[in-house]
Amino acid sequence: MFESIPAAPADPILGLADLYKSDLRPNKINLGIGVYKNETGHTPVMVSVKKAEQQLLETETSKNYLSIEGYTAYAQASQRLLFGAGNPILETQCLNTAQTPGGTGALRVAADFLAQHTTAKRIWVSNPSWPNHHNIFTASGLDVATYTYYQPETHTLDFTAMLNALESAEAGDVVLLHGCCHNPTGIDPTLEQWQQLSELMLRKSLLPLFDFAYQGLGQGLDDDAQGLRLFAQSHQEFIVCSSYSKNFGLYNERAGAFTLKTTTPQAGSAAFSQVKAVIRANYSNPPSHGASIVTTILHDDTLRAIWEQELLEVRQRIQRMRQLFVQTLQEKGAIQDFSFINKQNGMFSYSGLTKEQVTRLREEFAIYAVASGRINIAGMTPENMSRLCESIINVTR
Ligand code: LMR
Secondary structure (H helix, E strand, C coil), rough: CCCCCCCCCCCCCHHHHHHHHHHCCCEEEEECCCCCCCCCCCCCHHHHHHHHHHHHHCCCCCCCCCCCCCHHHHHHHHHHHHCCCHHHHCCCCCEEEECCCCHHHHHHHHHHHHHHHHHCCEEEEECCCCCHHHHHHHHHEEEEEEEEEECCCEECCHHHHHHHHHHHCCCCCCEEEECCCCCCEEEEEEEEHHHHHHHHHHCCCCCEEECCCCCCCCCCCCCCHHHHHHHHCCCCEEEEEEEEECCCCCCHCCCCCCCEECCCHHHHHHHHHHHHHHHHHHHCCCHHHHHHHHHHHHHCCHHHHHHHHHHHHHHHHHHHHHHHHHHHHHHHCCCCCHHHHHCCCCCECCCCHHHHHHHHHHHCCCEECCCEEEEHHHCCCCCCCHHHHHHHHHCCC
């Protein structure tokens, strides 16, 4: 039965992480997978997380199953973080949140729920996007269409093309939007553009699905949510899939959230019961540890202040590396103008490097980037910057 199964292609991001691990060259640089690294190239456990874990170690009394939707306190904290404490939406009883295994888990719950319990048949995903979006939605049986997002000559958002593509969507289609720090381009809509998108999607009855995996890594926790919060003012129905992998550094704990906004509380109860049925048939109920950490931190003023400070440092380090990268490329005589990188948000940058240049960087210089040219700015350090920029200049000459 298993003999004739062909091998699956390596995952464009996680496959690269495996390649990196097996590379024995001592000066290798990893700009592939979207994981934060500090100034010494290490992915640390945040101090706030360690402190929360200490508390949990002392207070946890059971490893009993959680309910299908996970912790209520986690759901509440997640909603407050998404929409901002004091946002009237929190009082509508039209929001239901399920704790999920990471943002990917939330997206898969969303995809299964949409495919099985709504009339939605098609989801629009930006071109380019995180490659796993296609896998997840296709696996759930949705058709995936793409909208243009990126203008390669100017390294900017091709907003006109984006609007034109979405004009051809049909009522009831779903549109996936990256809440902030667009993966892979690092280019986000402005507030005015969010407004236009919101109006277009209302007019055409398109369902917004926010993938919100980088809150706090762009401009700040509230600023990064401006698009989502603007949509929430006028859209009665939408879904948010959020993640704590990056902003809490909880990658391997798999802490994410699926949030459903319905028109009425009654519709919310019925729809969310189907969401729970989807979860039960998938992974039954979520893992506890990561979500307990997030809940502990977000419900404790002292820990929250420590976490916000740590997140600020993450954000500032990435911004410093962006600037140093552009400056070092310039100083070392790069022919191309890379200053557009300073305008991008979050961990990623769409560098403009071609697939061939990315391959040469890996093979000749032990520098790992995604084949699309996406580079993880958080993989840069003051130590590796010179060699990195010299190598890029070498392959782009
Ligand atoms: C990435 O885009 O590199 C991250 O979201 C990690 C992943 O799962 O692909």
